[in-house]
Amino acid sequence: MANIISDETMEYxxxxxxxxxxxxxxxxAKKDMGNMLDYIDMLNxxxxxxxxxxxxxxxxxxxxxEDVAVNREEREQILANAPAVKEGAFxxxxxxx
Amino acid sequence: MNLMSLTALELGKKIQTGxxxxxxxxxxxxxxxxxxxxxxxxxVTVEEETVxxxxxxxxxxxxxxxxxxxxxxxxxxVKDNICTEGVRTTCGSRMLYNFKPTYTAxxxxxxEKAGAVVIGKTNMDEFAMGSTTETSFFGPTKxxxxxxxxxxxxxxxxxxxxxxxxxxxxxxxxxxxSIRQPSSFCxxxxxxxxxxxxxxxxxIAYGSSLDQIGPVAKNVADxxxxxxxxxxxxxxxxxxxxxxxxxxxxALTEDVKGLRIGIPKDYFGxxxxxxxxxxxxxxxxxxxENGAVLKEFDLSLVKYAIPAYYxxxxxxxxxxxxxxxxxxxxxRTKEYDGLHNMYKKSRSEGFGTEVKxxxxxxxxxxxxxxxxxxxxKALKTKALIKQAFDRAFAACDVILAxxxxxxxxxLGESLQDPIQMYLGDIYTVxxxxxGLPGITVPCGxxxxxxxxxxxxxxxxxxxxxxxxxxxxxxRTGCYRRCPAAxxxxxxxx
Numbered sequence: 001m002a003n004i005i006s007d008e009t010m011e012y013x014x015x016x017x018x019x020x021x022x023x024x025x026x027x028x029a030k031k032d033m034g035n036m037l038d039y040i041d042m043l044n045x046x047x048x049x050x051x052x053x054x055x056x057x058x059x060x061x062x063x064x065x066e067d068v069a070v071n072r073e074e075r076e077q078i079l080a081n082a083p084a085v086k087e088g089a090f091x092x093x094x095x096x097x
Numbered sequence: 098m099n100l101m102s103l104t105a106l107e108l109g110k111k112i113q114t115g116x117x118x119x120x121x122x123x124x125x126x127x128x129x130x131x132x133x134x135x136x137x138x139x140x141v142t143v144e145e146e147t148v149x150x151x152x153x154x155x156x157x158x159x160x161x162x163x164x165x166x167x168x169x170x171x172x173x174x175v176k177d178n179i180c181t182e183g184v185r186t187t188c189g190s191r192m193l194y195n196f197k198p199t200y201t202a203x204x205x206x207x208x209e210k211a212g213a214v215v216i217g218k219t220n221m222d223e224f225a226m227g228s229t230t231e232t233s234f235f236g237p238t239k240x241x242x243x244x245x246x247x248x249x250x251x252x253x254x255x256x257x258x259x260x261x262x263x264x265x266x267x268x269x270x271x272x273x274x275s276i277r278q279p280s281s282f283c284x285x286x287x288x289x290x291x292x293x294x295x296x297x298x299x300x301i302a303y304g305s306s307l308d309q310i311g312p313v314a315k316n317v318a319d320x321x322x323x324x325x326x327x328x329x330x331x332x333x334x335x336x337x338x339x340x341x342x343x344x345x346x347x348a349l350t351e352d353v354k355g356l357r358i359g360i361p362k363d364y365f366g367x368x369x370x371x372x373x374x375x376x377x378x379x380x381x382x383x384x385x386e387n388g389a390v391l392k393e394f395d396l397s398l399v400k401y402a403i404p405a406y407y408x409x410x411x412x413x414x415x416x417x418x419x420x421x422x423x424x425x426x427x428x429r430t431k432e433y434d435g436l437h438n439m440y441k442k443s444r445s446e447g448f449g450t451e452v453k454x455x456x457x458x459x460x461x462x463x464x465x466x467x468x469x470x471x472x473x474k475a476l477k478t479k480a481l482i483k484q485a486f487d488r489a490f491a492a493c494d495v496i497l498a499x500x501x502x503x504x505x506x507x508l509g510e511s512l513q514d515p516i517q518m519y520l521g522d523i524y525t526v527x528x529x530x531x532g533l534p535g536i537t538v539p540c541g542x543x544x545x546x547x548x549x550x551x552x553x554x555x556x557x558x559x560x561x562x563x564x565x566x567x568x569x570x571x572r573t574g575c576y577r578r579c580p581a582a583x584x585x586x587x588x589x590x
Contacts (some may be wrong), residue, residue: 009461016460017415018422019453020441032454032515033461039516040404043474046481053476056306056336056484057292057532057557058381061337077199083429090424 005030005036099260099584100125105171105319108265112159112170118213118520119159119170122265123152126172126216130263133581136244139258141177141235142185143217151214158212167322169212174264175205176255177218179310180223181588188301189221189233189251192447193427203300203334204268204310204327211326219254223449224418225275225303227251228521229511232451237508240282241581242547243511246505249279253415255313256283262582264321266314270300272307273406274500274525280313280537283576286318286567287313291557293338295324296331300367300452301418304410305336307529316576317538317568321345324560340558348561353569354388356562359493361377361396362526370503376541376549377499383573384497384566389496397485401478402527403519407455408462408475409530414452415459421447454515483531490556495566497553499524504547524552534560538567539575548577 010030014020021029075088084091100108100122111117129266143408158164167328178188180198180288187193205215222232230238230253241261248257252269256279258285259267269276271289288311295310302308312323325346330339360381366372385391424444425427430442448456462471489496501521511518528535534557537550551570555563 012464013457013461014441016464017456018419018437018440018444019448019456020438020445021453025450025453029454029457034459035516036454036458040408040471040475043401043404043408043478046398046401046474046478048474048477048481051477051480053473055476056481057483058336058338060336063332065332074199077197077212078425079256081196081199081426083423083427092424092431093439095436 003034005034101129104315105265106167109171110169116200119155120152123148123172123214132472133261137239137241137257137261139238139254139263140217141187141220145525148216155212155508163213166211171265172216173213174219174258174267175215176252176269178301182353190224191234191428192421194566196426203296203331207327219258221254223452225251226451226455228518240505241579245507247508249282251275253450256280256285259285259313260579269313270310272304273529274522276311277525277535282505284539284548286317286320286538288536291534293336294328294339296334298331298333317571321564332580348564349568351572354387357493358389358391359496360393362393363395363399364498368502372543373549375552380540381497387569398482405475405478406526408471411459411464412472415456478510479530482527484572486531494562496552500550500552505541536563536567
C-alpha cells in the first residue's frame with residue numbers, strides 16, 4: 001500500500017469531519033482511506049496540464065433575488081423536530097463559560 | 098382486474114373516464130404493499146390514513162373536473178431523501194429516524210398539483226451512498242425477482258416497489274447511477290434527467306453538483322409523462338435551468354430511422370459479464386433492424402470516471418452532511434460533555450459506516466495541502482470527461498451502454514470490499530459528472546432469471562432522443578412482469 005494513513009491524519013480528519021471513531025472503527029477507517037487513496041491516485045496518470053477545473057457543467061452564475069421573506073411562520077413545526085427545545089429556541093449545551 | 102398491473106398512464110386513463118376512482122387505486126396499492134412488503138421491504142414509511150385522506154380529496158377534485166391530467170389519482174412512491182411535509186423523511190439513516198419536513202420538495206409538489214397520490218416513502222442506501230440498498234438503517238430491500246439478491250441502489254426501494262407493483266410509478270434520485278443501476282437490477286425503466294431539469298429543492302443533498310431527481314416506471318411512456326410533470330424551473334434551486342422543451346411525451350414515436358447510436362468499445366471490454374454484454378448488443382441489433390445506424394467508437398477516460406466521481410461526491414457530501422449536528426433535527430446522543438462532544442457523538446452514532454467513510458474521505462481531499470492534488474485534479478478530470486462526451490455526441494445522437502457490469506448480486510456480497518462495489522458504478526458515474534441524461538430499459542434476463550438493463554445516454558437536454566430510442570426498443574417487447582407482483586387471483590389460485 002502506497003498511502004499509509006497516520007494516527008495524526010485520522011485525528012485531523014476526525015476534527016474536520018466532526019466524527020469520533022472507536023478504536024476498532026479507526027483502524028478500519030485508516031485501512032479504507034489508504035486503499036481508497038491508492039485507488040484514486042490513478043488520476044496522476046492523467047495529464048491535466050492547462051485544463052481548467054470544471055465545477056459546474058453549465059456556466060451557472062449566482063442567482064439573486066429581492067431580499068423579501070417568502071416563508072411562512074413555522075416555528076412550531078420546525079421546533080417539533082428538535083431533540084431539545086427551550087423557550088421557543090433550540091437547546092444546546094452551554095457553549096460560553 | 099388488478100389495478101396495480103397497469104402502467105401509470107393506463108391507470109390514469111381509467112381514473113379520468115371514471116371507470117376507477119383514486120380511492121380504489123390507492124387501496125389496491127396498499128393491499129399489494131400488505132401482500133409483498135414482508136418479502137421485499139421497499140418502504141420505510143407508509144401512512145395509510147394520510148394516503149386514504151389524500152385519495153378522497155383527489156376524487157373530489159376529479160369529480161369537479163379540477164384534475165384532468167394523465168397522472169391524476171395515480172399512486173406514486175417517493176424515495177425517502179425527498180421531503181414530504183409532515184411525513185417522515187429519513188434518508189435511510191438513524192440520523193433522521195424521526196424527521197418530519199416542514200415543506201414538500203418541488204418535484205413532489207409538481208406531482209401533487211397534477212393529482213398524484215403519494216403512497217409512501219421508499220427505502221434507500223443511507224444518504225444515497227451505496228449501490229445495493231443494504232446500507233439503510235431500516236434494513237435492506239430485497240429484489241422482487243429473487244429476494245436473495247439486492248435490488249441495486251441507492252434508489253433500490255423505488256425500483257423494487259415499481260417491479261413488485263407496490264406503486265404505479267416512483268421518484269428516485271441519481272448522483273452516480275442511483276436510478277439507472279437499480280432499474281437495471283429490477284427490470285424497470287428509470288431516467289436520470291439532464292442536470293438542472295428537475296428542481297433539487299427538498300431533495301436532501303448528497304453531491305449537489307451531481308444530484309438529480311428522476312422517474313422510475315414500468316415503461317418509457319410513463320417515464321416521459323412523469324418527467325414532463327416534475328420538470329420545472331425553480332428559483333429556489335440556484336442550478337435550475339429554464340427549459341422550453343419539456344414536452345417529453347412528444348418524443349414517443351417508434352421511428353428511429355437514421356438515429357445514430359454510438360457503441361463505446363471501451364464499455365464492452367474486461368469486467369463486463371458475458372450474458373449482460375450479449376443482451377445489450379442484441380438490443381443494439383434490434384434498434385439497427387428498426388433503422389438506427391450503429392457506430393462503434395472509443396469514449397476514452399472510462400476508468401478515470403470512478404476516482405474523479407468519488408473525490409467530488411465525497412467532498413460535496415462532507416460539506417452537505419455538516420448540517421447534521423443533533424441540534425435542529427434528527428438524532429442526538431444521550432450522554433455528552435459539552436457542545437463539540439455532542440456534535441461528534443451524535444454524528445458518529447447517527448451515521449453508518451459507508452456515510453462516515455465518505456465524509457472522512459471528502460474532508461481529507463478538501464483539506465489544505467491535499468486540495469490541489471485530489472479535489473482540483475478531480476475537477477480537471479471531470480472537464481476532460483465532459484470533452485470526451487462532447488466529441489462523442491458530435492458523431493452520434495445516443496450512446497448505448499450497459500447500466501451495470503453484472504445483474505443483481507446476492508445480499509451481503511458487496512459491502513465487504515468498498516472499492517469493488519464502487520467499480521460497479523463504472524458505466525453510470527461519468528453521466529453525472531458530465532450532467533447528461535440517461536435512461537435504463539430492460540433488455541433481457543440472465544440464466545438466474547434476473548433482469549438485464551440497457552442504458553441509453555444522450556447529450557445535455559437531449560432527453561427526447563434517448564426517449565425515442567428507448568420507446569422504439571420497448572415496442573419490440575422487452576418488459577417482463579415480475580412474478581412476485583402477481584396476486585393469487587391472477588395465478589388462478
